[in-house]
Amino acid sequence: MRETSGYLPMPQPRPSFIALARETLSDPRSGALRVLELGLPAGVLWQALLLVVALSVLLTSLGEYLVGSPVDPLFPLFAAHPLLTAAIQGGLLVLMVYAIHFIGRAVGGTGRFDEALVLTVWLQGIILCLQVVQTVFLIVLPPVAGLIGIFGTGLFFWLLSHFVAVLHGFPSVLRTFLGIVLSMIAIAFGLSLIMAILGITLGGALTDV
Numbered sequence: 001m002r003e004t005s006g007y008l009p010m011p012q013p014r015p016s017f018i019a020l021a022r023e024t025l026s027d028p029r030s031g032a033l034r035v036l037e038l039g040l041p042a043g044v045l046w047q048a049l050l051l052v053v054a055l056s057v058l059l060t061s062l063g064e065y066l067v068g069s070p071v072d073p074l075f076p077l078f079a080a081h082p083l084l085t086a087a088i089q090g091g092l093l094v095l096m097v098y099a100i101h102f103i104g105r106a107v108g109g110t111g112r113f114d115e116a117l118v119l120t121v122w123l124q125g126i127i128l129c130l131q132v133v134q135t136v137f138l139i140v141l142p143p144v145a146g147l148i149g150i151f152g153t154g155l156f157f158w159l160l161s162h163f164v165a166v167l168h169g170f171p172s173v174l175r176t177f178l179g180i181v182l183s184m185i186a187i188a189f190g191l192s193l194i195m196a197i198l199g200i201t202l203g204g205a206l207t208d209v
Helices: 017-026 028-037 044-067 075-080 084-106 113-140 144-167 173-198 203-207
Strands: none
Touching: 017 028, 017 113, 028 113, 028 144, 044 084, 044 113, 084 113, 084 144, 084 173, 113 144, 144 173
């Protein structure tokens, strides 16, 4: 039995957003563990997810207007239906949370659903910050904005691989990354098949705009 000095330990203050983001970028495993230790309630996490989606849609729309001509061919559809854009992005994030939880558990992982939710929200928060930087460069130096977008894609998979490995106790980040890629391919194929069966095509929607 461990001896105590009679003094209650001082509660550790919660790290600031900037400090936690810096730690996550320099050491994703440590950052993920710190986020999990915060013990945020599910209600707060769902609200944070909705906030991240809303801000991301606004930044995407702002970026496209700054460029002048749409970079994304689907932008005319999304610009005309911002709520549809938010619903699609939010749905994909929710699907991502469930996929991280259930697929990870199916292959021997030990993570809980609320832990998958908090790490997904935190990951999207970091990517959102990078999106802010990209939007600024669209104004001051547009060519660099494209490079930031490429960097953001790599950063997303790098952080996601570490987060999932920490969440489910997987020893190999590389194998976790390969599992994520295969899962994404399978999910994309499944969604495409369902859309084809239901006769849903984005191309048809674009012609009606």
